[in-house]
Amino acid sequence: MNRAILRITRQRRVILEELRKVDTHPSADEIYEMVRKRLPRISLGTIYRNLEILSETGEIQKLETGSHLKRFDGRADDHCHIRCRRCDRLVDIFVHLGAELDDRIRGATDFAVLGHKLEFVGICPNCQDQAAEAPIATAG
Amino acid sequence: MNRAILRITRQRRVILEELRKVDTHPSADEIYEMVRKRLPRISLGTIYRNLEILSETGEIQKLETGSHLKRFDGRADDHCHIRCRRCDRLVDIFVHLGAELDDRIRGATDFAVLGHKLEFVGICPNCQDQAAEAPIATAG
DNA sequence: TTTGCTGCAAATCCTTTGCAGAGGT
DNA sequence: ACCTCTGCAAAGGATTTGCAGCAAA
Numbered sequence: 001m002n003r004a005i006l007r008i009t010r011q012r013r014v015i016l017e018e019l020r021k022v023d024t025h026p027s028a029d030e031i032y033e034m035v036r037k038r039l040p041r042i043s044l045g046t047i048y049r050n051l052e053i054l055s056e057t058g059e060i061q062k063l064e065t066g067s068h069l070k071r072f073d074g075r076a077d078d079h080c081h082i083r084c085r086r087c088d089r090l091v092d093i094f095v096h097l098g099a100e101l102d103d104r105i106r107g108a109t110d111f112a113v114l115g116h117k118l119e120f121v122g123i124c125p126n127c128q129d130q131a132a133e134a135p136i137a138t139a140g
Numbered sequence: 141m142n143r144a145i146l147r148i149t150r151q152r153r154v155i156l157e158e159l160r161k162v163d164t165h166p167s168a169d170e171i172y173e174m175v176r177k178r179l180p181r182i183s184l185g186t187i188y189r190n191l192e193i194l195s196e197t198g199e200i201q202k203l204e205t206g207s208h209l210k211r212f213d214g215r216a217d218d219h220c221h222i223r224c225r226r227c228d229r230l231v232d233i234f235v236h237l238g239a240e241l242d243d244r245i246r247g248a249t250d251f252a253v254l255g256h257k258l259e260f261v262g263i264c265p266n267c268q269d270q271a272a273e274a275p276i277a278t279a280g
Numbered sequence: 281t282t283t284g285c286t287g288c289a290a291a292t293c294c295t296t297t298g299c300a301g302a303g304g305t
Numbered sequence: 306a307c308c309t310c311t312g313c314a315a316a317g318g319a320t321t322t323g324c325a326g327c328a329a330a
Contacts, residue, residue, distance in 0.1 A: 007303085007304050007305070007309060008304080008305095009303075009304070009310060009311080010303095010304095011311070028294080029294085041311095041312075042311085042312080043311070043312045043313065043314095044312095045295090045296075045297080045311080045313080045314090046311055046312070048294095048295060048296070049296090049297095049310080049311085050310095052296095064207075064208075065204070065205050065206060065257060065259075066204050066205060066257050068204075068294080068319095068320085069293085069295095070295085082245070082249055082251050084251065085254060091249070091251070093245055093249055094248065095244060095245050095248045097241070101237070101258075101260075102260070104235060105222070105235050105260055108233050108234065108235045109222055109231070109260075110264075111222050111224065111231070111260070111262035111263060112262050112263040112268060113260055113261075114225060114261050114262045114263065115260070115261050115262075116260045116261060117205055117206050117257075117258070117261065118241075118256060118258050118259075119256060119257045119258075120241075120242070120245060120251070120253060120256040121253075121254050121255050121256060122249070122251035122252050122253045122255075123254065124250075125250050125251070145330085146284085147284060147328085148329080149284090149285060149286080149328080150328095151285080152285085167319090168319080168320080169319085181286095181287075182286085182287080183286070183288065183289095184287095185286080185287070185289090185320090185321075185322080186287070188319095188320060188321070189285080189286090189321090189322095190285095192321095209318090209319065210320085
C-alpha cells in the first residue's frame with residue numbers, strides 16, 4: 001500500500017470533519033448519510049476509500065471488534081469502548097489499560113506482543129430503563 | 141430466538157466433534173471442509189446454522205474480534221487469544237483477566253457491565269524467524 | 281406423528297474495485 | 306502538466322434465508 005503524497009480533497013476533508021463532530025462511532029453507511037448533506041454527489045466508494053486512508057495515516061480509528069460491520073472513531077488517542085448488547089450503541093471509555101495488559105501476557109505466550117483489542121459489553125442506561133418497564137423474554 | 145428443544149442430528153454432532161478436535165479456531169468454511177470428509181453431502185448453510193446454535197447454547201465460542209471473517213473455538217471456558225499480524229494465526233492464551241477487567245471499568249461507565257472481548261495482537265514465532273531471514277519491506 | 285433440521289440455491293449485506301474523467305498541487 | 310482522487314456501477318466474499326422433503330424424538 002505504498003502511498004504517495006496525500007491530497008486534501010474536499011471529500012476527504014468533509015469526511016474527517018463530520019466524523020470528528022460526533023462521538024457515536026458511525027458505520028461507513030452512516031458517515032455516507034452525514035457527508036451527503038454537505039456533498040450530495042459523493043459516492044459510498046469514496047467514503048470507504050477515505051476511511052481506509054484516514055485510518056492508515058492514524059487520523060481516525062477503524063473499529064472491527066465484535067460487530068458484523070465496521071465502525072469508525074474520530075478520536076485516535078488511547079481509549080476503549082463498551083457496546084450495548086441490546087441496541088448495539090458503542091460508547092467511549094477512558095480507562096487506560098494499554099501497556100499494562102500487554103505486559104501481563106508476555107510471560108504466557110511465545111508471540112512478540114504488539115498490542116491488543118479490547119471491547120466491553122454491557123447494557124446502556126437507556127436499555128436498562130426499557131428493561132425495567134418491559135423485560136426481554138429469555139428462553140427457559 | 142426462543143428456541144425449542146434441540147435435536148442432536150448427525151450433522152450437529154459431527155460439527156461439534158470436529159471443532160473440538162482442533163485448537164486452530166477455524167472459519168466456517170474451514171469447518172465445512174473438515175466436516176465434509178465425514179459427511180460429504182453436508183451444506184455450508186447447515187454449517188453456519190449449527191455454529192450459530194452451538195454458540196448460542198454455549199457449547200462453542202464465536203470469535204468476532206479483529207478479522208473480517210468469523211472464527212470458532214471448540215473451547216468455551218475462560219481464555220483469550222493472540223493473533224499473528226503476519227499470518228493471521230489465532231492462538232489460545234490462558235491468562236485469566238476476566239472479572240478483574242470488568243471491575244476496573246465499572247466506575248468509568250454508566251453501562252451495566254456484562255463482560256468483554258479481548259484479543260492480543262503480535263507476531264508468532266514462525267513469522268519472527270521468517271522476518272529474521274527476509275524482513276518485510278515497510279513503506280518508507 | 282410431530283416439527284425441527286437439512287440440502288440446495290438464491291438472496292442479502294457490506295465492502296472493494298475497474299475505469300474514464302475531474303481536480304489538487 | 307502530473308498523477309491522485311472521484312463517481313458510477315459492477316464484482317466480490319461471507320453469511321443468511323425460503324422452501325420442500327427428511328429424520329430425530
